[in-house]
Amino acid sequence: MPRNSISIICPTLNEQDNIGVIYENISLIVKYDWELIFVDDHSSDSTRDNIERISRSDNRVRLINRVGRRGLSSAVSEGFLSSIYDLCIVIDADLQHDINNINTMTAMAIKKSLDLVISSRFKNKQGVSLTLKREKMSRLGNELIDLIIKRHLSDPLSGCFLIKKDKYISLHKELFLSGFKILFDILSSKSGRRLRIGEIPIKFSQRHSGESKLRKIILIQFMWAFGLRYIEKYIPLTFISFCLIGSTGYLLHFLILSYFMDKAFFSFSAAQLLTSYIVMLNNFWLNNTYTFGFNKLQGIEFFFGLLKFMFFCSFGAFLSLAIGSFMLTLEFSPILSGMLGAISASLWNYVLNDRFTWRNT
Numbered sequence: 442m443p444r445n446s447i448s449i450i451c452p453t454l455n456e457q458d459n460i461g462v463i464y465e466n467i468s469l470i471v472k473y474d475w476e477l478i479f480v481d482d483h484s485s486d487s488t489r490d491n492i493e494r495i496s497r498s499d500n501r502v503r504l505i506n507r508v509g510r511r512g513l514s515s516a517v518s519e520g521f522l523s524s525i526y527d528l529c530i531v532i533d534a535d536l537q538h539d540i541n542n543i544n545t546m547t548a549m550a551i552k553k554s555l556d557l558v559i560s561s562r563f564k565n566k567q568g569v570s571l572t573l574k575r576e577k578m579s580r581l582g583n584e585l586i587d588l589i590i591k592r593h594l595s596d597p598l599s600g601c602f603l604i605k606k607d608k609y610i611s612l613h614k615e616l617f618l619s620g621f622k623i624l625f626d627i628l629s630s631k632s633g634r635r636l637r638i639g640e641i642p643i644k645f646s647q648r649h650s651g652e653s654k655l656r657k658i659i660l661i662q663f664m665w666a667f668g669l670r671y672i673e674k675y676i677p678l679t680f681i682s683f684c685l686i687g688s689t690g691y692l693l694h695f696l697i698l699s700y701f702m703d704k705a706f707f708s709f710s711a712a713q714l715l716t717s718y719i720v721m722l723n724n725f726w727l728n729n730t731y732t733f734g735f736n737k738l739q740g741i742e743f744f745f746g747l748l749k750f751m752f753f754c755s756f757g758a759f760l761s762l763a764i765g766s767f768m769l770t771l772e773f774s775p776i777l778s779g780m781l782g783a784i785s786a787s788l789w790n791y792v793l794n795d796r797f798t799w800r801n802t
Contacts, residue, residue, distance in 0.1 A: 446474040447528045447547055448606070452513050453481045453488050456534040457693060458548045460491040463532075464502065466540045473506070473547055477667060480516040480532075489798030513600075514623035521609050530603045531623075538601040546603040546795045549639050556636040558603040559624065560643035561596035589670050590628045594640060608636060617666050629670040658732030682732040683791045689727075690720045702787050717758075718751070725750045733799040749798040755791050761786035 449464060449471075460479070479766055481494045481504060485721060489506055496502040521529050528550060534539045538553055540561065544729045546558040587694050612632035616623070627633045669678060694716055701712035731739055737747040747790065765782030 445547075446526040447471075447476075447530055447543070447553070447603075448520075448524030448526040449475055449477045449543065450517055450524070450531050450559050451477065451479050451527060451534050452516035452520070453484060453492075453534045454532075455481050455484045455486045455488060457491055459489040459534050459536055460488060463534060464495050464499075466536075467543070470540045471543050473525075473544070473795065475501060477502045478520045478523060479503070479660070480503065480506065480520045482511050482516060483487050499529055499641060499723070509628055512619060514616075514626060515618045516625045518613065518618050520607060521604070522613070524606055527792070528603055529604050529606050529609065531601060533600050535643055542601060542643050545641050549641060550603050550605070551627060553639070555639045556608045557592065557627070557638045558604050559596060559599050559638065559640045560601040561594070561640045562643060562645045563595040563600055564640050564642040583704060585667060586625055586629065590636075592628070592638065594628070594638065596640070597625055597628050599624055599643075604636075608632075610643070617669070619666065622750045626666065629666075631673075648666050671767050678801060679732050679795065680791050683728060683794075686727045686732065687787060687790070690724045693723060722747065724754075729799075733795075736799045738799065751793055751800070753793045757786040757790040760789055 449467065452713050453460070460633070464477065467475065481489055482491065482504060483489075489504060490503065492504045496504060503523075505516075505523060505601065507516065508520070510516075517531050519533075520531075528547060530543055530546060532540070532543070546560060549555060550558050587593060592598065600622075604627070608629070612627065612630050615630040615632055617625045618626065628636075628638075631794070638722045672678065697717045697719055698712055701707055701716065718764065728750075729743070729746065761782035763782075764785045765778045768778035773781070
């Protein structure tokens with residue numbers, strides 16, 4: 442696609458009075474070839490009708506109608522993934538973002554070969570049309586985020602930015618896509634911290650129509666995502682998930698083994714062996730679905746992956762026993778020796794399965 446073509450993503454929820462104005466402003470102001478993608482969370486007003494009416498007369502305008510799915514971050518993501526051009530730009534539907542910034546961000550991205558350009562409400566001491574409470578919250582959020590990303594950006598919570606589509610696709614699997622601020626999600630991801638970034642100031646206007654989507658639940662979602670990203674700086678979240686699933690496996694092992702022995706189906710050795718493989722199968726399925734869902738194995742790869750998982754975990758069990766026994770010879774307590782053996786096995790199982798079973802790099 443030509444580099445002077447852009448995809449403009451506009452998430453909507455009950456914005457019927459703003460659709461026509463957004464379209465007219467983009468038609469008059471944007472100087473690049475463009476497509477406009479409205480991603481609507483099944484509005485209860487005439488938002489979709491207004492979008493469809495415009496799209497029938499201008500095929501540059503498209504609608505994604507999401508039924509049973511909600512959330513700004515996931516809406517923006519669907520817009521990115523359905524776009525046809527290399528440069529994707531996010532704008533709000535409430536007309537608070539200056540449409541002129543679309544031209545400015547695009548020009549900067551092309552001229553400086555940037556991966557991401559942010560329209561900042563706070564750069565160069567721009568005036569911000571926010572309540573004092575919301576402005577303080579935004580600035581506090583920005584300061585917290587800098588603890589993670591270390592980029593000294595003035596507005597990493599901006600809702601108006603440009604990103605290269607190929608860069609977004611490469612980091613998509615690392616995102617939480619929950620809550621209100623997808624830019625923070627992008628910037629704090631492992632791949633996002635390597636993006637070439639620029640900032641420009643934006644005039645942030647008063648809301649034209651519609652209702653604010655900021656709710657207490659949004660703040661809770663942001664703090665949850667922030668906490669996870671902060672932990673991720675030191676411990677991979679996949680490792681934490683892997684260990685949690687392994688821990689639940691011990692409980693499952695106890696319940697199944699108790700059942701087999703209570704019913705006298707097998708001898709202890711047979712029951713122990715069968716239970717071990719049932720638990721391994723369960724742990725593999727959970728890890729494949731949740732821990733490594735971004736590299737989920739399917740079809741024949743699922744079965745090859747299961748064999749690798751069982752091999753590594755079986756060896757890990759022997760490693761745990763060997764290390765625990767060695768610790769006992771050094772006069773460590775049985776509990777501590779067992780814990781050190783279990784930790785060593787968990788690290789072994791995680792590293793090898795991460796690298797070879799799910800080929801995560």
